[in-house]
Amino acid sequence: MTTDGRVLDEVRQGMIPAHIYNDRKIFEKEKATIFSRAWLFVAHESEIPSPGDYVVRRVLEDSFIITRDSKGEIRAMFNMCLHRGMQVCRAEMGNASNFRCPYHGWSYRNDGRIIGLPFHSDAYGGEAGFRKKGQTLLPAPNLASYNGMIFINMDPDAESLEDYLGDFTFYLDYYTKQSADGLEVRGPQRWRVKANWKIGAENFAGDMYHTPQTHTSVVEIGLFREPKAEKRKDGATYWAGKGGGTTYKLPDGSFDERMRYVGYTDEMIERAKATWTDQQQQVIGEDGFMISAASVFPNLSFVHNWPKVEDGDDVLPFISIRMWQPISENETEVLSWFAVDASAPEEYKKNSYKAYLMCFGSTGMFEQDDVENWVSLTNTAAGSMARRLTLNSRMGLLEDGAPVVPQLTGDEFHGPGFAQVGYNEHNQRELLSLWADYLEKPPLTTSSTAVGTDNPEGIRPLAQTNGHCASHTNGTVTV
Ligand code: FES
Ligand SMILES: [Fe+2]
Numbered sequence: 001m002t003t004d005g006r007v008l009d010e011v012r013q014g015m016i017p018a019h020i021y022n023d024r025k026i027f028e029k030e031k032a033t034i035f036s037r038a039w040l041f042v043a044h045e046s047e048i049p050s051p052g053d054y055v056v057r058r059v060l061e062d063s064f065i066i067t068r069d070s071k072g073e074i075r076a077m078f079n080m081c082l083h084r085g086m087q088v089c090r091a092e093m094g095n096a097s098n099f100r101c102p103y104h105g106w107s108y109r110n111d112g113r114i115i116g117l118p119f120h121s122d123a124y125g126g127e128a129g130f131r132k133k134g135q136t137l138l139p140a141p142n143l144a145s146y147n148g149m150i151f152i153n154m155d156p157d158a159e160s161l162e163d164y165l166g167d168f169t170f171y172l173d174y175y176t177k178q179s180a181d182g183l184e185v186r187g188p189q190r191w192r193v194k195a196n197w198k199i200g201a202e203n204f205a206g207d208m209y210h211t212p213q214t215h216t217s218v219v220e221i222g223l224f225r226e227p228k229a230e231k232r233k234d235g236a237t238y239w240a241g242k243g244g245g246t247t248y249k250l251p252d253g254s255f256d257e258r259m260r261y262v263g264y265t266d267e268m269i270e271r272a273k274a275t276w277t278d279q280q281q282q283v284i285g286e287d288g289f290m291i292s293a294a295s296v297f298p299n300l301s302f303v304h305n306w307p308k309v310e311d312g313d314d315v316l317p318f319i320s321i322r323m324w325q326p327i328s329e330n331e332t333e334v335l336s337w338f339a340v341d342a343s344a345p346e347e348y349k350k351n352s353y354k355a356y357l358m359c360f361g362s363t364g365m366f367e368q369d370d371v372e373n374w375v376s377l378t379n380t381a382a383g384s385m386a387r388r389l390t391l392n393s394r395m396g397l398l399e400d401g402a403p404v405v406p407q408l409t410g411d412e413f414h415g416p417g418f419a420q421v422g423y424n425e426h427n428q429r430e431l432l433s434l435w436a437d438y439l440e441k442p443p444l445t446t447s448s449t450a451v452g453t454d455n456p457e458g459i460r461p462l463a464q465t466n467g468h469c470a471s472h473t474n475g476t477v478t479v
Pocket of ligand 1: 081085101102103106
């Protein structure tokens, strides 16, 4: 079966053919239509604070060097040498004024320009043979950032990042801008799970329903005050622009009291008040909802939770950013960053990091619980029986499409988009509807950049010689 119209129509109605979670043809289509057109998170600016800092990140199979060049400008360069195509930078992160290819020694400045080409005049006759001037490592087709989060888009004509994110930026600020100083991040931890990339993205977008069951043990040991069944269903889900997430309902109180309830210090609360808009503060202070997990289409997620780190009732919040980097239809590389407000007190940063490690990250307790499910789901979706099963992802809707629980009004929920209290799969449906829309887009047409010449059309065919090799080419020369 392929992603024919029927599959996409079903998905748009909240009916999910089970094989989409482990299907090679669908994965190939996702690569060609989704990952070639959507804005994809690669790094946070705080990972490369100083000139020369870099990290190496992938978009599917493509490796990019994300640098802050010597002038302070952020760049993303395809990590492939312009000579014979070797991967230029082999380290995962560091600081360098230039990168030298290990194969034949071509070197590049940290803005991508070739600066060293061994034996340029002996081997190429200088500029007349190979135009070194103006040649750079291939830049990412499109690069933009929001609150320090750097995104790449493989489509040079893509809509702007802000247009793409749309109203989700309202919610993004809770995670990535808790003060004017923005975020700092640690990590990422990286690991691979034998699960399809969509499952984690869906789970973080809106699956409040799994918490009481999957994470029972975490509740039982008293690590987490909140995820009891009755608590979780009092929360609201929201969807706006390209993303959506879940919230917890907070006890009565003012904005300050509710921020304190989840563990923020008074000085952090003051800075948040100076940074967030009235509306952003109203969601917490008046409506009583605190953001929790979220996803942005296609493969970026966030967590905000507040476990107990020490004995006693005190909780401490942490933020995590994560990316579901697809490896294949049944394998995903997870990148997980700890994120914290850059101006938070050191003690807070230390304890918040502990809270993060305890819950998420490769050894986190929530992580262990979740992944077991996702691997199993992926395996089960591979066989022939899964092709006979269409899953019902219509939680929160009656058969005629009427909502089980009405949408929150603007007075009840001050954030943009669609918000609803209780268990539902609204956000999973939104995410998969976007998935269906992107799968219908035509594949991207790309152009290619010829190396070493300003005028590729002007290059003459290779001359015939009397040499041994040429005498066997029969007039056709390929390079
Ligand atoms: S492939 Fe990089 S210098 Fe030859
Ligand atoms: Fe979970």
